Amino acid sequence: MTKKVLFGCGTFLNLYLDLCGLAHKQGIKAIYDNTPKCEKVDGIDVLHARELAGSAFDFDEIIITSRHYIDIYNQLVTLGCPESKITVFHALLSW
């Protein structure tokens, strides 16, 4: 199964989890956020963004689920995340 992580804990995370389907949800390993306000969402660990660097980007895809997706995209690239692994939740792009 593809190993996915999410970035962004706001209202669009809820929309993403509502729309993504159970099978997809089971493949989500963690949710990162710049200011995490809880430890878990739907049973998935919420981690601080600074832990991303330590993860060595050991995932196949990171999906941005925040309306600040341009800033987060740039942040991820700056941290060294390969661009090919970064995806923006499509609902945000056509918002």
Added chain:
Amino acid sequence: MRKNHINQNTKRETLNDNQYSSDIILILTYGRAGSYFIQSLLDSHPELICFPPMYTSAFIQEIDKKNLDISNANAAYDTLMAYNDGFMLGKTEHTNNHIAEMVRISNLEVNIGISLEAFKTKFLTFYEQVKKETSDLKLCLVKTMSYAFDAAINDYEDIDIAKQKKILFQCHRVDYTLINWFSEQFDHLDLLHMLRSPLTTLCSSMRYSLKLDKDGIATFSTKVLENYLKFLFFTGDVIAKPNISHFGVRLEFLHQQPNLTLEKLAKRLNISFHENLLTSTFGGKDWTNFEGKEHLSLFNPDHVREGTLIDDITPYKDAAFLGLRLKSKYDHWHYQHDFPGPSRDTDANHFLLVEYLAVCKDMQSAEAAYAKQQPIYRSREMQFFFDYACSHQQNLIEVL
């Protein structure tokens, strides 16, 4: 009276085993791709309630955004009638010139023959009945206005007749929050996405925007262009929710092979293929989307082009620039294309003619600026969309 009336004797023959339908169909579009046209074909189907197309998802969004009062039958009715000045709902005297002009430009001047009094009476009666079944006021409004419209057009009193039909509604803006809300309110949601050759759609949208701007109806700005482009690049992704069926219908197929395409569509929507599908109507009254309205046939295979459109709005280099970003859609939806194949490096500093048009508003000065590639403001968002679209991996919807 409208053609699609199901009377008490025949309704069982045309409907599924379920007594009441809890299905809804939303029509999506990514520009001028035939969303009104497809509704006009589905309009007279006896198993569907097609609310007038000028009442789009924007109306539902406005209820939330402006906190409009829909808490009781009278308030909900007033809110609905105020939204588009009662156009296509039986109101004959209009005071809002802006909406009247939009109706004219969108070719929606259809006298559908609905009686305002009949619509109001049914709306107020049905609202109370629907409210007993749901505590969600927006859902109550959507169902009530649909049921009341159908009952007024077809002249019946029994809400149960309406409840056996599927509701069809225009969801022009691809608002996933609203789509998700609809999917939670209904057992099944069909997302019918109207598709058209992407660059042809863009050109048509640009011409329409320039026309609106020239007539003083809506300003054509860089922001408007940005919205068109992001819809073009990023809509059409599959939505994974189990009760959502998301698929596309090509406008070109509809014109070239109407019977076959509509048969496939009817099958997918789980409705019977019906002769009425070949007639373009709103509220049962004939309608055509072609300018001048004098066309004898509503299907016009010569009118649609599906190849790469290189013309006065998208010259060769712009078509290549945009085509690179739209290639997956062209390929996946089997559209012909012959993009010259530029690289990201060579077009990094290229500005599009449509970007100049959004600023200059007239072709002559836009072309002059374009020829010189004069530096022009490009928003951070637009630049991101251009860059990201090059590498965006999409899981695109199936086309019928």
